[in-house]
Each structure stands twice: as structure tokens, then as C-alpha cells.
């Protein structure tokens with residue numbers, strides 16, 4: 001039996017920047033779980049971003065119901081202001097409201113995971129994120145999981161694997177293979193390297209993790225570009241976006 005894949009994306013575009021080739025290879029077996037609504041610039045932009053991801057994933061052949069919105073907030077990039085990083089370091093039940101709201105919502109007006117699964121929105125707490133991540137993993141039981149890396153500069157990206165690993169630790173008899181991917185590798189002006197068709201080491205990454213990286217060849221860079229062009233709202237930094245299009249995508253296997 002073909003095992004399912006779950007890609008955890010903190011924001012709408014991380015799934016393509018980090019794992020385009022993985023999704024392209026097995027779209028029907030891939031689920032993309034969006035932890036936040038990417039609503040740093042408001043709920044209208046969040047809706048736009050949701051549709052951009054849907055366009056990209058539809059282009060690759062991912063079924064629409066394989067897009068899962070957890071519906072949490074995006075309050076900015078530095079750790080001390082970012083939503084998931086702050087939440088991770090709060091008490092289980094401490095409410096962390098955003099400028100948009102204080103509970104989960106679906107960016108396109110549908111039902112976010114918590115509402116669909118438990119019949120109510122979730123207040124923005126650490127415990128709720130953990131319950132939702134665990135709920136999704138229990139529903140799908142993927143053989144392989146892709147998630148952002150703890151060394152990523154964006155606080156949401158750094159905290160996402162902490163939630164995912166904590167949820168897995170709560171589950172009995174479940175040992176998926178976990179790969180990390182980078183989006184903000186230390187300095188967005190210098191990484192990804194703007195020239196060259198393979199990646200250089202992310203500035204923040206330690207040498208041993210880099211040495212044990214897994215390089216997955218990108219089959220069709222033209223299609224990668226076409227897919228990435230779905231994200232028009234994020235395209236203001238075209239140099240940064242297109243720097244991800246190389247001959248390879250890089251992953252780091254989690255040592256458990």
C-alpha cells in the first residue's frame with residue numbers, strides 16, 4: 001500500500017518553496033496542513049493566500065480536500081513576535097490573541113480543522129495547536145512527514161517542528177519518517193544563494209546537519225516556476241522566490 005505524506009506548511013507558499021518536488025511526485029498521496037492562515041496583513045490577504053496555494057496544489061494534482069487549514073494566526077517573523085514560537089513558550093491554556101482574532105478560522109470561510117473535527121473554533125492556545133496537529137496525524141497516519149526546520153529564522157517555521165514532534169510523541173506505536181526543510185535560512189538576502197543551480201548551506205545550519213542532507217532532484221524547473229507564480233501576493237520579492245528554483249530540493253532527516 002502506498003503510504004501517505006503530510007507536509008506541514010506554516011504559511012501558504014512554504015509547501016511549494018520547501019517541498020514542490022515531493023508534492024509533484026505523489027500529489028494524490030500528499031496532504032498539506034497549513035498551521036497558520038498567513039494573516040499577518042489581515043484576513044483579506046489570508047483569503048488571497050489560501051487561493052494561491054489552492055491554485056498551485058491543483059496545478060500539481062493534489063485533491064482539494066487534501067488541503068487542511070488549522071487556522072491559527074501569523075503575527076510576524078522574528079521569534080519574539082511570531083505566533084507559533086510565542087505560543088510554544090506559553091502555558092498550555094494561555095490565550096495568545098492576534099491582531100485579527102483570538103480563535104481559529106478558515107481563511108476562505110469554510111471550516112477549519114478544529115471546527116470540522118470538534119464542532120467549535122479553537123481558542124489560540126498551545127494546547128489547541130497540539131491537539132489539532134495530533135488529530136490530523138491520527139486521521140491520516142502518514143508514513144512520511146515534511147516540516148520546516150528549527151533553525152529557520154521565522155519563528156513560526158522554527159516552532160512548527162516542535163509542535164509536530166510533541167504530537168508524535170503523544171501517539172502510541174507511531175514512528176513516521178520525518179524530514180525538515182528550510183525556507184528562511186539565516187538571511188533572506190543571502191540565502192537561498194541567488195546564483196548557482198544547487199543550494200549552499202543555510203547560514204544558520206550546523207555543519208553536521210548539512211553534511212547529512214538529502215538532495216532530491218527537481219525534474220522540471222519550468223513547471224516549478226509556473227507553480228510558484230501562483231503566489232502573486234508574495235511575488236514582490238521575486239529574486240528571493242525564484243532563488244528556490246534549482247536542480248534540487250534539500251531535506252534533513254530527523255534522527256529519532
Ligand SMILES: [Zn+2]
Pocket residue numbers: 010011012014154157183
Ligand atoms: Zn512561511
